[in-house]
Amino acid sequence: MTEIEQLRDWINTNPFIWSIVKFMMILIVVLFCIQLLRRYLKKKITNTVIRYKAQKGIEILGYALLIILAIIYFSGTIKDFTIVIGLFTAGLAFTLQELILSVAGSVYIFLVKVYKPGDRIEINGIKGDVIDVDSIYTTMMEIGQWVSSDNYSGRIVKLSNAFVFKGPIYNYSQDFPFIWDEFNLPIRYGSDIDLAKSMIIKIASEVLSEYTTNSKAEWKSVVNKYYIEDAQIDPTLAISLTDNWIQFNLRYIVDFKKRRFIKDLLNDKIRMEIENTNGKIILASTTIELIKIPELKVNLGEDKKGQ
Structure with a gap:
């Protein structure tokens, strides 16, 4: 018996396994075509947002x-197929709980619109800008940790x-892309407080006029x-005294990505204006007042006698 005849006999005696093999071959071809199409779109589309959405759309359509x-292919052997799927699902439920939750989480993120690429979020104690959301992972560019502010x-x-x-x-950015921020200024007693x-x-x-105007319209939508x-x-x-x-506690609204820049700009302008008041307004600092200096007694006469 030749090798071809042996292979034919094996296929005849194991039709379901051969069906699985053929489906895996189809699966590889489809995945390869999806990757080719994604690379083609990456080269042809220059706009970052459109390119990202197109690639994600191709990925979802491919799945x-x-x-x-799979449904059409196995419909002829549905009995055997359901048995395999049942056993496979039971194994997944026990060993791949985290993976199943991740896939379910990606569907939840997409349907409920919890966040999207470009949003600034904080999740599980990690803060950053979302740069990608796939079927398993959310990818973020981290903010903070060993660097100060929102860098x-x-x-x-x-x-x-x-x-x-x-x-x-x-x-930080969903529905209302602004946040409230504040800082304190210590003003010395005796300064012109009204000024x-x-x-x-x-x-x-003056500094925040653009953010104030834009945020009012956005806030109405939120309300x-x-x-x-x-x-x-x-x-x-x-x-407060x-x-x-x-x-002085100054509270204001600002774009969530401009928080550090605006705080620096406000502090610098306020500093320059205070210096131009010629002492009418003075910034305060921590001071220590000495009420009484302890007395020190030194008897040089007794020291000389001792010598």
């Missing part, structure tokens, strides 16, 4: 096509999509969409 092909650390973080079911997700208040509010209103009370959008200033100085 859907594979599912349809990139340079590390790319991959998080399992299963984390969307395990804790809170803080989204200081008007000066700080004027500077904040209409969610059960939430209206909020103060314009810059506000509150003062301390033992050492009068503390």
Whole structure:
């Protein structure tokens, strides 16, 4: 018996296994075509956003096509197919729980729109900008850690999509791409407080005018969409009296990506205006007042006698 005849006999005696082999060959061809199409789109589309969405669309359509092909292909041997699927599903449920949750999480992220590429989020204690969401992982450009403020650390973080079911997700940009920020200014007692208040509010209103105008329209949409009370959008200033100085607390709204830049700009402009007041407004600092210096008695006469 030749090798070809032996192969034919093996196929005749194991039709289901041969069906699995043929399906795997079809699977490889379809996956190869998807990759070719993704590379073609990557070369031809120059716009980053459109290219990313097109590649993701091809990936989703490819998975859907594979599912349809599997159903059509195995419909003739559905009895054997259901037995295999049942055993395979039982194994997955026990050994691949995290993977199943990740896939379910990707579907949840897509349908509910928990976040999308370009959003700034904090999840599982990690903060960063979302740069990719696939069927298993969310990829982020990390912010913070050993660097101050909202600066990139340079590390790319991959998080399992299963984390969307395990804790809170803080989204800095969804529905309302602005955040409230604040900082304190210590003003010395005896300064012209009314002048200081008007000066700080004027500077904040001028610097933040664009963000204030844009955020008001966005905030109206948030109020209409969610059960939430209206909020103060314009810059506000509150003062409190301390033992050492009068503390000014400036609160304002800003683009979530411009927080560090705007805080630096406000501090610098306020500093220059305070210097131009010729001492009417003075920034305070921690001071120590000595009430009494301990007395030191030195008897040089007794020391000389002892010598």
